[in-house]
Amino acid sequence: MNGLMMDSQLTITSIMKHADLINGKSEIVSVTGDNPLHKYTYKDAFRRVRQMANALQKVGFQPGDRIATLAWNDYRHFELYYAISCSGQVCHTVNPRLFPEQIDFIINHAEDQFIFTDPMFVPLLEQLQNSLSTVRGYVVMTDAANMPETSLANAYCYETFIEGESDSFDWPELEENSASSMCYTSGTTGNPKGVLYSHRSTVLHSIVGSTPDVMNLASKDVVMPIVPMFHVNAWGTAYNGPMVGAKLVFPGPKMADGETLTNLINSEKVNYSLGVPTVWLALVGYLNATGKTIETLKSVVSGGSACPLSLMQEMEKHGVMVHMGWGMTEMSPLGSYNRPQEWMKDGTQEEQDTRRVRAGRVVFGVEMKIVDGDNNELPWDGVASGVLLVKGPWVCSGYYRLDDKPAVDADGWFNTGDMAAIDEQGYVTITDRIKDVIKSGGEWISSIDVENAAMAHPDVQEAAVIGVSHPKWTERPLLIVIPVEGSSPDKDAILASLEGKIAKWWTPEDCVFVEEIPHTATGKISKKDLRDQFKDYVYS
Structure with missing residues (x-):
């Protein structure tokens, strides 16, 4: 049995007409x-x-x-x-x-x-x-x-x-x-x-x-x-x-x-x-x-x-x-x-x-x-x-x-990438983009979590983390930082500041300073461009 409700169409025109009539001022x-x-x-x-x-x-x-x-x-x-x-x-x-x-x-x-x-x-x-x-x-x-x-x-x-x-x-x-x-x-x-x-x-x-x-x-x-x-x-x-x-x-x-x-x-x-x-x-x-x-x-x-x-x-x-x-x-x-x-x-x-x-x-x-x-x-x-x-x-x-x-997919689910x-209250934590997650020694490292931890340092204006080649662990995270204007940060101090905020083995071995971090056309950090920029970087 169907309900006895009007079959009004949900259109943008209805938003426009309502706003014009009711919210015109x-x-x-x-x-x-x-x-x-x-x-x-x-x-x-x-x-x-x-x-x-x-x-x-x-x-x-x-x-x-x-x-x-x-x-x-x-x-x-x-x-x-x-x-x-x-x-x-x-x-x-x-x-x-x-x-x-x-x-x-x-x-x-x-x-x-x-x-x-x-x-x-x-x-x-x-x-x-x-x-x-x-x-x-x-x-x-x-x-x-x-x-x-x-x-x-x-x-x-x-x-x-x-x-x-x-x-x-x-x-x-x-x-x-x-x-x-x-x-x-x-x-x-x-x-x-x-x-x-x-x-x-x-x-x-x-x-x-x-x-x-x-x-x-x-x-x-x-x-x-x-x-x-x-x-x-x-x-x-x-x-x-x-x-x-x-x-x-x-x-x-x-x-x-x-x-x-x-x-x-x-x-x-x-x-x-x-x-x-x-x-x-x-x-x-x-x-x-x-x-x-x-x-x-x-x-x-x-x-x-x-x-x-x-x-x-x-x-x-x-x-x-x-x-x-x-x-x-x-x-x-x-x-x-x-x-x-x-x-x-x-x-x-x-x-x-x-x-x-x-x-x-x-x-x-x-x-x-x-x-x-x-x-x-x-x-x-x-x-x-x-x-x-x-x-x-x-x-x-x-x-x-x-x-x-x-x-x-066949069941109508869209893969977000x-x-x-x-969690049990429905809070979503994005741990990484699939293409940006770092696999080190067979285990996953969230670049987002490392970036957020680094941003807590007072001398860090913006931070990005990418995976770079490592002879033992296949990949290790590299921390890339734009310093706060007028500051002269010490990379060891920034890396030390991550202790207790992320898993110890997630801590990058190196931090490099740059004047600019590339962003996509929608304002996101462009990991693709960073990986290209640091393609020749290799941990010793």
Whole structure:
């Protein structure tokens, strides 16, 4: 027997209509190249979204057509999220930090027809345009006064593109499982792979992401997504912000600038933000150097890579609680979130610290299990570590145009490529990426745990650990450190500081100092590049 409930479709259009009608007075603040502080309301935004939908229709887009964006976090990018998806097309956000050949591959593989681009990426597209066989037009995201001269064929200025268009639009009735947006993986091995989100997956992800044990978003909040809109939909904030009516503050191209972030936090009274650890390192560095404060910012979520306890403690000195989150492009991205539980207050500080650095508790809607090399399921005891597999309504079941390479196994489980342990309360600990784990003398060493321990040293700004060749143990960990500016650390003292924090045999025999550690296009430490950089290093 079926229930007697209405069969309403879960679509991004429903988020837009609700936000326009109920949360129309909430603000969106943006830093852009042509306006250092643009401000308007959701109602203003969705009026322009309807104008853009009319402009897209005039150009002749059909349902399912892919339209690319190459853009930072700002109000125009926000408008495109809704105008494209709610019109029935697919909003394909392209990461401008990727190598040009990767961007070329992604645009051609997706068969994008139009590209909306920030002005600073126009020279890049001019270099690539002859190989972009499906692209038939470009829109530069600026006003007429700041429109650059360009050799791009069929190029429009964004404001001119929508100028004069009607601000009413008859939105199509979309099926909830139709494609809404697309994001490609960063492609650290092989070509990037396209993850195709649906309207349904996006709405469900937004609802769960807003709940009290996750982001805990409400209309009173002022949210600054520093995590880019070109990577996994700014972790969903472009959708759950409007859903609940939170004020959004977009830092534009200044997402790694400590001064700009501090000024935005203080002027707009930001109380919640999202970013990778390198962002919080930059913010803390600026605050410590200037003595400035960020009184309104109470909590942030850190994701993308492990956040060391030492960085969390530095943020606490400025009144900010750091929550860990974990997910993947293939998971929209939410998988787990680490918001402190009431029962944790009864534990010792060490017990609380042990839990707070974990990737978080499994969120509703996501199933997880860990398995050994023979695919045997391992217990949730916080000790057993295995390959992490996931399922859920916002987890990808396949990659775009890669039908010959299934993304899931016969039982529908997606292999994350992470090694993890899960305890009896559902706290996930990511012990390493499978490709980054170090095997020494037949035993596994977690590079993440060694990195986090090293970051506790006061002279260490950033640390990375890779496995290098060893004549006796096959591989041994090598610690690579960026020293704190102005310090002259002693490598033996740094290695000695690891004692008692990690297993003794995990301790690297050497520590090397560098001026820079390479990062991927999504802000993670690039172990692949480090292994290449130190390929000739051999322990004697």
